[in-house]
Amino acid sequence: MSSTTEIVQASLARRYKAESRFRLYGIVAISISLSFLAFLLISITYKSIPAFYETQVQLTVNLDAEKLGVGASPDIKAIKTANYSGVIKGALREQFPDVKKRKAKKELYSLVSVGAQYQLRDFILEDPSVIGTEQTIWLIADDELNGLVTAVSDVTDIGDTPTRLSEQQRGWINTLQQQDQVKTGFNYTFFSAGDSREPELAGIKAALIGSAWVLLVTFLVSFPVAVAAAIYLEEFAPTNRWTDVIEVNINNLAAVPSIVFGLLGLAVFINFFALPRSAPLIGGIVLSLMTLPTIIISSRAALKAVPPSIREAAQGLGASKVQVVFHHVLPLAMPGILTGTIIGLAQALGETAPLLMIGMVAFIVDIPQSIVDPATALPVQVFLWSDSPERAFVAKTSAAIVVLLGFLVVMNAVAVFLRKRFERRW
Amino acid sequence: MSTSTTLNDIIPGSPAIQESTKVDDVTAMLDSIEGTVGTTRVENPKMEMREVDVFYADKQAIYDVDLDVARNEVIAMIGPSGCGKSTFLRCLNRMNDTIPICRVTGSITLDGVDINTREQDPVLLRARVGMVFQKPNPFAKSIFDNVAYGPRIHGLAANRAELDEIVISSLKRAGLYDEVKSRLDAPGTSLSGGQQQRLCIARTIAVNPEVILMDEPCSALDPIATARIEELIDELRENYAIAIVTHSMQQAARVSQRTAYFHLGKLVEVGKTNDIFTNPQHDLTENYITGRFG
Known part of the structure; x- marks a missing residue:
C-alpha cells in the first residue's frame, strides 16, 4: 500500500504542473486570437468612421429661369435637363466674389460634389414654384472636404493630415465654417444609394x-x-x-x-x-x-x-x-x-x-x-x-x-x- | 503492495476461480447440448419459435432455438452477458431488421402466422408486439405526447376525447397517472428514471399490443423503482403475454411463470420458474443460478 501512495505522491506535482502548463497554453492561444480579432475590428471600425459622415455646404442659389435655361413655366422634361451646374457655380462665385482666375474658380467649384446638381434638381422637381426665387439650401460637399472636416477641427492648421485640398480651398472652407455654412451629419446616402464613381455619392x-x-x-x-x-x-x-x-x-x-x-x-x-x-x-x-x-x-x-x-x-x-x-x-x-x-x-x-x-x-x-x-x-x-x-x-x-x-x-x-x-x- | 494478490483475496469464494467452471468445461458442456432440457412448448401458444438461428454477418449468435410464449404469462430469459437473449427477444418483433448485417432463419409465428414473411408488415407487427427497452428512452416531447404518439401514428383515436381517454388509461395502468396528472405537458425527460421507464411502458400499452417484450427494463433503476415495475409486470400479465430479459435472477424468480436459460446462443433449459430455480436439470443452469458464473 505504502509504495503505491509514495509513487502516486511523487508524480502528483508533475501531473498538476502539466495541467497548469496546458491551461497557460490555452489562455495564451485565446489571447493571441482575441487580440488579432480586436486589432482587426478596431482598425477597420476606426478607418470607416469618415464614411459614416456626410458634409454639406449651405449656398444661396439664384433659381432664375433664365439662368437655369428654362422657360417661365417649364414642363418636367425641361426641369430635368436644366443647367443646375451653372446655377451652383454662380452661387459659389457669389459667395466668394474675389475669385477671378480660371484655375481658382475650378478649385472653388470642386468644393461641392457633382451630386449637388441632382440634389438641386430634386428640390425643384418637388416644388417647381421655387423657380425665379432665391433659395438658401444645403448641398452635398466633395469627398475631400468631408474627409478633412471629419479629421481635423481647424482646416487652416491641418498638420500632416493627408489631403488634396489646396491652402486656398481650405481658406474658403474656413470662411464657410465661420459663417456656419458647413455642417456634418450622418451619411444617409451611404445606406440609400448604389455604387458611384464619386465617393460622396457612393452607397452600399x-x-x-x-x-x-x-x-x-x-x-x-x-x-x-x-x-x-x-x-x-x-x-x-x-x-x-x-x-x-x-x-x-x-x-x-x-x-x-x-x-x-x-x-x-x-x-x-x-x-x-x-x-x-x-x-x-x-x-x-x-x-x-x-x-x-x-x-x-x-x-x-x-x-x-x-x-x-x-x-x-x-x-x-x-x-x-x-x-x-x-x-x-x-x-x-x-x-x-x-x-x-x-x-x-x-x-x-x-x-x-x-x-x-x-x-x-x-x-x-x-x-x-x-x-x-x-x-x-x-x-x-x-x-x-x-x-x-x-x-x-x-x-x-x-x-x-x-x-x-x-x-x-x-x-x-x-x-x-x-x-x-x-x-x-x- | 504484495504481488501475490488474487481475486480470491478480494472476494473470497469468487466464482471466477471455481474449479467446476473452467471455460473449457463450459464449452464442452455446451457442445454436448442436443436440444433443450425441459418443455419448450405450451398449449395454445401466443408465439412459437421453431429452429431459430440468428447470424450477425458470418457470426452465429443464436443456435436452433425452439420456444413458445404462452398467453397471459411472463416468460423470463436469463443467462450470462452475450448469451444472445436480447438478440432473441428482438427477433420477436423484428427489431433486428434495422441491423443490416443481421439475418434470422427458422420460423417465428404470432397466433400461428409467420412474422418473417414478406407479407408481414413490420410496422403492423410492432403495433401488436410492443417493446420496452433497457434504458428509459422517452421522446423529447411532453408526457402526454409520449403516450399519445403510438395511438396517433396508428390512428387509434378518432378524436381528441378518445385520445385523452387512451392516454389517461395507459398512464393509470402503468401506475404513473397520479404522479404526473398535474403536469402532462411537462417533458417526458423531466421525470425520474423509474417514472420514465413506467412512461415507456404506458407508451407501449397505449397501442394496446398483444405481446410486450421487455429488454432488461429495470437494469437502470433503483430497487424501489424496480419493485414498482415488477408489480406492474405482474398486473399486466392479465391482459398480455410478456417476454422479459433480465440479468437479475431474483427478478426472474419474482415476476415470471416460466424461465428460459440461454448460454452462448443456445437455449439450455426452459421450464416452470419454480422448477428452474429449485431443481435445475442441466449443470450449466445450476452453475448459473447458484452464482458460480455469470
Missing part, C-alpha cells in the same frame, strides 16, 4: 440588397437539397460501394477552390443555359454548390448524434422509417443542422471569387429589384472600392466591411434565435 445599398438576394437563393437551393441528401445518406441509403463513393465526393466538394465553382457557373449557367449575367440567381446557385457539402456534412453529424434509443423507441411502437426520421430524429438534429447551415451561409456571404467569374463584379448603380437583375455583393463591393484611387474610398471600403460584418452578426443572431426555438429539452 445595392451591394447589400444584392447580397441578400444571393443568400436567399443560396438558402432556398442549398438547405432543402443538403438536408434531403443528408437524411437519405444517413438514414435510408444502403451501405455499399456507391454510397462510399458519394460520401468521399461530397467531402471532396468541400475542398474545391471556390473560383472553380465560379468557372462552372460561367460555363454551365451563363454559356450553356444562357441565364442572365451578373444576376443573384446564378450567384446564389454557384454559392449553393459551395455551401452544400458544409451543410450536408454537419447535418449528417447532427443526425448521427441523435441517440439510437430514440429511433428504437419509435420503431418499437410501430413507427415507419419515415415517421421515425421526421417525428423524432430530424427535430432533435435541427439545431445542429441549422448551425451547419449558418456556417455555410456565412461562408457564402464572404465569398468573392466565384462571383467575379459570373460577372457580379460589374459597376452596378441601380438597386436590384429581383434575383435576375444585375447586382453585386458586399464582398465584391469591398473589392471594387479597395481598388479605387480616391482617398475617401479607403473609408468606404472599411465601412463596407463593417456592414458586411454587421450582416453576418444579424444572420448569426437569427440562427441563434431559431436554434433556441427548435432546441428541445433533452
